[in-house]
Amino acid sequence: MPDYGHDLRFGSFITPQSGRPEAAVALAQLSERAGLDLVTFQDHPYQPAHLDTWTLLSWVAARTERVHLSGDVMNLPLRLPAVLAKSVASLDLLSGGRVELGLGAGGFWDAIEAMGGRRLSPGQAVDALGEAIEVIRGVWDAGERRVLRVEGAHYTVRGAKRGPAPAHEVPIWLGAYKPRMLRLVGAKADGWLPSLGYLTPQDVAGGNKIIDEAAEEAGRDPREVRRLLNLMEGGFGAEGGGLLQGPPAVWVERLLPLALQEGVSTFILASDDPQTIQTFAQEVAPALREAVAAERSSTPPSSGPSRPARARALRSPGIDYDTLPASLSDSAVEPGDRDYWRVRSSYVWPGSPGLVLRPATAGQVAEALEFAQRQRAPLSVRSGGHGISGRSTNDGGIVVDIGAMNGVEVLDRARRLVRVGAGARWGEVAQVLQPHGLAISSGDYGDVGVGGLATAGGQGFLGRSYGLTIDHVVGAEVVLADGRVVRADAEHHPDLFWALRGAGGNMGVVTSLDIEAAEVGEVVFAALVHDASDTAGFLEGFGRLVEDSPRALTAFLSVFPTGRGEPIVAQSLLVWAGDDTDAAVSAIEPFLGLGPVLQQQAQLTPYAAIVAPHHNQHHGQSGTRMRSALVEHLDGPTCAVLAGLFGGRGTGMVQVRSVGGAVNDTPPEATAYAHRTQNFSLTGVFQKAGGAQAEQWWERLGVEAIYLSFESHGDEDLLAKAFPPATLRRLRRVKAAYDPGNVFRHNFPITPDPAA
Structure with missing residues (x-):
């Protein structure tokens, strides 16, 4: 398989030198400013010339904002898997989802043993790594309510409590060279992370073959495994005898076959030279991306990265996942995804939906509704998921979660007019309005979602002086069952505007509301x-x-x-x-x-x-x-x-x-x-x-x-x-006009009746 279809990423591989600790941090910051996607550090705890890699990663995470971070690779024999899992998850949460996990089985056994580690044979080291992956993923699976039990020959976990879960789906990349390790990559890992210093470009093809075969034997698609590569001993200047010696154009020419023919999609430059890092980020990376995109446009890969086989097996039979619009697929969550436990249930209702869609615009909401109506599955709509009656989850169906549409904007301070995304939480709204001396009465708990409360009523802590939340809604953007995006207010679709304030969940998907706030400091x-x-x-x-x-x-x-x-x-x-x-x-x-x-x-x-x-x-x-x-x-x-x-x-x-x-x-x-x-x-x-x-x-x-x-x-x-x-009769007439097919029927059902 010459091209696995992954997007290209570029990173730096920096020496964590203890003699100049500020140098590694400065190079990481330079990598981010230059536009690299990833910063990595080698991990040799027994090396006194090196800083502790995990401490350095934590420090760099606090000193950067965008770039992702990883050990390259973490020394497993000196890092207990369950504790490492919690460390990774914690730093991922603190950094906003910017931590990846590169793992190694260990190699310098005299030094490992000198530090208190247990010496293992090569075969034992591979087995231990496989057990460690099971432990780490088990700790991250915070949605599983059973305690974690792993009975391994090298790592045993008996009744450990799971969690926390990372902020994003942290991939596990393995540094591997020998066949047994490569088979482990194919069977269990999310990525292969070797270094050119230990193999040749020709060896990459042989490693891919072993990984692909092992993946298929394990019931996985080989495209589930990202191929990464550390680039060692490269330099810019006049063309020399090495693979990566020459001007940026030469680098692009020589890396292009690795991307298109061997499927390498992440290139990590090993260098402590600021100018080399900057040239790699600003000249090689964009040129190589452009070249790969041009080749793919003429001969595209068979498809993009495949979903894990374990996830495909959990899919709902009532949903045609292959027809999901591309604009929704990247943020969608399915059973088997690591984020699934975060989105499957609501405050009151435990759920097992077959697909959670997370649109970010009204247009994407329309696409989500069009897709959902073609399926043989229930449909639920969620703003905050805190509702007692909202039915914002289901079993085997589709949830349209509008939590990403959470903006809060003061449109006109003199009129106290505020535009609020229906996916926002009321506590977030209150925080934005506080500096303006404004407030909206909105329930009694800050985690409640805007959309559910502001279309049902809104009994709040300011209610006797302010009224219900809906009493001050002056307009709304609504996506209707037929995909139209309309403005509803006193002049536009007045019947719909009336119905939205008290029975909105039956009429459409409200994506934003204009609300008059109160003068409250x-x-x-x-x-x-x-x-x-x-x-x-x-x-x-x-x-x-x-x-x-x-x-x-x-x-x-x-x-x-x-x-x-x-x-x-x-x-x-x-x-x-x-x-x-x-x-x-x-x-x-x-x-x-x-x-x-x-x-x-x-x-x-x-x-x-x-x-x-x-x-x-x-x-x-x-x-x-x-x-x-x-x-x-x-x-x-x-x-x-x-x-x-x-x-x-x-x-x-x-x-x-x-x-x-x-x-x-x-x-x-x-x-x-x-x-x-x-x-x-x-x-x-x-x-x-x-x-x-x-x-x-x-x-x-x-x-x-x-x-x-x-x-x-x-x-x-x-x-x-x-x-x-009289209210219910009018609601049935409005329902017949705006949702005659009764698409929004999974809340309290108001059936359409034009003659009501």
Whole structure:
């Protein structure tokens, strides 16, 4: 196979000399400035003239911004695989995904043994390296919930906890020359990293043959293995007798056959001379890229790098992966990919999608929808993945994840107009707006995605003074089921604009929203913890205080059991929308009298601080069910039912969010969220054990209105409680106009009906 189809990369191979430690760092920085893709350092821990390579890599990572880094190659016999895996993952996370792993089996055994390493025969060293790869990949597989067990002859891991996972899919490249090592490369590695100083160009062809055969025997495609090459003893100037002696044009001429005929796609220059590195980066690299591109355009390789066989075996039968648009393929994630565990599940729902697409533009979203509609698989759309009811994952289907569309821009400060990408997190939005003295009321947790909340409602910490998030949306960019990208506002597609604010997940994929922010700088934030053993009385008192409070105060309450025989505990989070501390204290102090106070604290703080983004990974919370209710008052009968939930098992928590005030200023017919008389939003969180009994008790509330975002199970009969009859009829008409094929049906299903 003359050309494996990989993109060309270029790097430097720098001596980690301990006598001049700053020199290696300076050369790494020069490599980055010159445009190289990769900086590598040899690893000989027993060599006193060398710095420790891993320490040097860490230092260089902090002193560079773009270039990738690797040992060339790391000395495995002196580096415990499980610890090395964690070191690589940690530095990859800290550097933003810029670490690769070159590994060697060891060679200078006297020196290795002198440093405390165990001497191995050549065959044992190869076996140990194969076991080490299994350990390293096992540690990185943080999505696997079982502990790691590897029973090897040289490396044994018994019950190790996995993780952390690297920021990107770190490849493992092996420095290999002998047939047995080459077969290991083909069977298990992601790359072959030899040096021209130890082989000839003709040897590269022989090594490729062994690697390719071993890959096929292991059920892999040979194109899964990148071919790298350290270029030793090269120099620029007059043409000499060596392979790489001469002007840049000679280098290009002699490297071109290695790229096209032997499949080498990464060339790493071994040099400590700044001028040589710069010439290689700025003259050889671009010229060789151009020459390879020209040859490929006339005789292209059979295809690009293939997906690993282990990943292909996990593909969903309902998806035609080969027809995926090229614009989406690079960022797509499939089962078997190392990033799969990060994207498979949402906050509540564990999932196993067959394909996660991550478009970065509205045009790519349209391509993703067109592709998805040709498949025999469910479709889910995800902004942040934190939604309780959003169904932003599935099993065997396609997830369109718009997290890359996360820009936040103040369009007009005088009008307080902000454009927010639907894939942003609300904590990120708050951080951008803080310097402008602006805020958008947006839930109570910074990891919540913009798209889900701002199309469903948006009950937030500023709700009583600001209203719902949707009440201040003035426009949206939407990708429709037929691929059109439209602007929806009061003048353009007004029916669609109405429907997006409360039922947007049923109408299209919102990619950005224009929102009017509020003038909010610092707020007063108080957290109170009470003994709420008199649960009904506590709730009733809380409700009276909220309704009697000034609109500037918004209060959220969580009530939960602490254990058998222990008191019921209530945590109140109160936010005063402004920096008038005297007024805030006057409004908050009455809440202290609701019951015995266990903890209290209050502070003047930026709004962004109370909704900071946490960037937590989602793994699903299988078994948890959540129920919703919107009520006008926390009256005696309502509070008695809520208190009764704690009489048995199964209730994990009850939450109360205040939603009166400005929320109810918006007319019911103005948006698809039509519940504008209630003062409280209730949520019950029920555990698997005993949860059914608790849910039956919840029905005693006689719920007539719900907030869909807090219902975990989208039964169709809940639609009548989420949307009053006139609202639901109008939604069905809008659905028929904009999504007649019911493409967006995997949330709470609103079926299209033009005659509704």
